[in-house]
Amino acid sequence: MSRVDHAGLSAKFLAAEANAEFHDRRLWDLRMKRDQQMAMIPEWQDLRDRASAIKEHTLSQLDRYLEEFEANATKNGATVHWARDAAEHNEIVHRLLSERGVRTLVKSKSMLTEECEMRPYLEARGIKVIETDLGERIQQLDDEPPSHIVIPAVHKLRGDVSKVFARTIGSEPGNDDIHYLAKSQRDDTRPYFLDAEAGMTGGNFIVAETGAVVTVTNEGNADLSANVPKLYIACVGIEKLVPRLADLAIFIRLLSRSAIGSPISQYTSHFRKARAGGEMHIVLVDNGRSARLGMADFWTSLKCIRCGACMNTCPVYRRSGGLSYRAVYAGPIGAIIDPTFDLKKFSALPFASTMNGSCTDVCPVKINIHEQIYAWRRVIAEQRQLPFVKREAMRIAGRIFSSPKLYRLALKLTRLANNGLPRFAIYTMLNPWGHHREVPAPPVETFNAWYRANRGGRR
Amino acid sequence: MRVALFVPCFIDAFFPQVGVATLELLERFGVSVDYPLDQTCCGQPMANNGCQADAAATEALFLKNFSGYDYVVAPSASCTHHIRKHFDAIPQTEAVTQLRARTFEIVEFLHDVLKVEAFPWAEFPHKVGLHNSCSALRALKTASISEIAGESFSKPLALLSKVKGLTTALPARPDECCGFGGTFSVFEEPVSARMGYDKVRDFAQTEVEYVVSADSSCLMHQQGCAERLGLGMKFIHIVEILNGARA
Known part of the structure; x- marks a missing residue:
């Protein structure tokens, strides 16, 4: 796969001024609301420490806790399946559906099924898949992936949604009233719950002690997906585990506050067993997670609870949009997870960062995101995945900066160029700096020259 | 020493x-x-x-x-x-x-x-906006940040408060990154410039005469953006003010 051109895709995103402006403002607003919620909880930093410790403990003994979860889920009456990778996940799900003659699957949002590219897999085998959450449904109808892990269509304005709905579900063209649009989607989607033979959810958490799959949602579609059809399938990554029910409380307190700045979500549901007469299946998916667990610099990225706070605060994500990452996971968390899937393809993403560090400071489970971004840059350079221009620039810079003579000569040449070249040459030839910015005017002399002249070269 | x-x-x-x-x-x-x-x-x-x-x-x-x-x-x-x-x-x-x-x-x-108590030579009768670089804020922690609740403090503001005549104004997003980011400013030019524009416009809203920072790299980027946008504010390093620079 060729390298994602994040800079080029960002330029396209920014060219749609109204969308770009709204995107930044909307997500910054969530960051502010998150700050307000944090301010109301004096023990916030303590909660982050505890959440981080619980996750690190669990990950360090993942095999034991996973088996405990399997035993308790089985005791509850659910069936647990193990999927090594995306292909096995999709096969398991397809087998469960096809064995029972399922033609329509309703589902609530799951980033894992995006990661496994499950929808196209099932649709190619004649099974209709209906996303039921508003944002995810908008993206499905527009044939686009989610751009944000919590707010999948946050890059769209209401007018964009109005157009998508008018084209796909027959809403009134030009009507961009938010309540009308939400109702149109609901009216369109609700009947599928009654028709579908199977329902699917992801899982925000699974609890080893209770064998439960826990979803944290606002629209309630996870509950409908899990309870209305006879067959319920939950697909969950193996890192979503917490040991005890008591541990979960800490994460529930952190999750909604970090994600959208609300103290709690509308629904926190624990699914333990199928409804009367039904079946519940849980597919536990690895898909690269075990390998990540073995990476000394990057394993703590598995602590992630997918709240999206790092995306909301990231000044680069806010101004480039999730789709510019061309990956299932965008933003800071994406920049440190995506390279584990395909280093070359996603090698530009750790460079789509100013290393400002805000992501690390909002992360409710204290993942050192910006430090991992820095560490990925080393891996990418070592694996010779830097673009040629950058690699050469750094090689030359390394030579110049390691020689006082070459360095002085280079400064002299830069000054000659800046003083001698006409404006059009500086602004079109030198580098992209001048596309939107003025180049600083070089002063009459360097500090070094000033010092030699005024302080006599005293050492 | x-x-x-x-x-x-x-x-x-x-x-x-x-x-x-x-x-x-x-x-x-x-x-x-x-x-x-x-x-x-x-x-x-x-x-x-x-x-x-x-x-x-x-x-x-x-x-x-x-x-x-x-x-x-x-x-x-x-x-x-x-x-x-x-x-x-x-x-x-x-x-x-x-x-x-x-x-x-x-x-x-x-x-x-040095635990400096005063800068008797310094006088800067202007309204300034302080830009803390992300390295200063989140790495060296010379000031508190909005992401972490706690006691608010600012070493650069503590120093600037000892300068005669100087007043400060706070932009809407005081600790948002300005988008310089080293080679990011060139290899991710579209986002870098957009962040810079947003930053200097935020300062412009507060009608400051100067943007002051302990990092010339952020200032160089912001100045380049402000000049291109035709915004009138000026940019100055904090040591220049503390050393007694006059406008």
Whole structure:
């Protein structure tokens, strides 16, 4: 796969001024609301420490806790399946559906099924898949992936949604009233719950002690997906585990506050067993997670609870949009997870960062995101995945900066160029700096020259 | 106390007055300052791009120039951050770990080491907006940040509060990154410029005459954006004000 051109895709995103402006403002607003919620909880930093410790403990003994979860889920009456990778996940799900003659699957949002590219897999085998959450449904109808892990269509304005709905579900063209649009989607989607033979959810958490799959949602579609059809399938990554029910409380307190700045979500549901007469299946998916667990610099990225706070605060994500990452996971968390899937393809993403560090400071489970971004840059350079221009620039810079003579000569040449070249040459030839910015005017002399002249070269 | 002055490459080339102000300011407080003439760069540009091997010789030269001092002081949080947290392209000998621990950014050196009480020569009767670089804020922690609840403090503001006539204004997003980011400013030009535009427009809303920062790299980027947008504010390094610069 060729390298994602994040800079080029960002330029396209920014060219749609109204969308770009709204995107930044909307997500910054969530960051502010998150700050307000944090301010109301004096023990916030303590909660982050505890959440981080619980996750690190669990990950360090993942095999034991996973088996405990399997035993308790089985005791509850659910069936647990193990999927090594995306292909096995999709096969398991397809087998469960096809064995029972399922033609329509309703589902609530799951980033894992995006990661496994499950929808196209099932649709190619004649099974209709209906996303039921508003944002995810908008993206499905527009044939686009989610751009944000919590707010999948946050890059769209209401007018964009109005157009998508008018084209796909027959809403009134030009009507961009938010309540009308939400109702149109609901009216369109609700009947599928009654028709579908199977329902699917992801899982925000699974609890080893209770064998439960826990979803944290606002629209309630996870509950409908899990309870209305006879067959319920939950697909969950193996890192979503917490040991005890008591541990979960800490994460529930952190999750909604970090994600959208609300103290709690509308629904926190624990699914333990199928409804009367039904079946519940849980597919536990690895898909690269075990390998990540073995990476000394990057394993703590598995602590992630997918709240999206790092995306909301990231000044680069806010101004480039999730789709510019061309990956299932965008933003800071994406920049440190995506390279584990395909280093070359996603090698530009750790460079789509100013290393400002805000992501690390909002992360409710204290993942050192910006430090991992820095560490990925080393891996990418070592694996010779830097673009040629950058690699050469750094090689030359390394030579110049390691020689006082070459360095002085280079400064002299830069000054000659800046003083001698006409404006059009500086602004079109030198580098992209001048596309939107003025180049600083070089002063009459360097500090070094000033010092030699005024302080006599005293050492 | 043996103190060496490190004047980072872009300050050497584009903002020599910042180096001069740092030197003079330290001397005003009786500090005897050495300026090793063969200094170039700390290695950050290469290291930040993952190019450890390319950074090694530059870091070795830095060590040669600056080892043996009680303190190395630089008017740049960004470079200080690199030296303190990332300077590991060369073997971590005793001399290297000492150098890393003894390197200070000028604001923290004035505030924490010299514990400066007053700048009697400084007078700056202007409304200024303070821009803390992300290195200053989130790495060196010279001020509290909005992401973490807790007692609010600001070493640069504490210093600026001792300057006669100076008033400050707070933009809507005081600790949002301005988008410079080193080579990010060139390789991710569209987002970098957009962040810079948003930053200087935010300052423009507060009607400040000057944007002041302890990092010339952020200032260079913001100034480039402000000039292109035709915004009238000026940009100045904090040491220039503390050293008694007049408008």
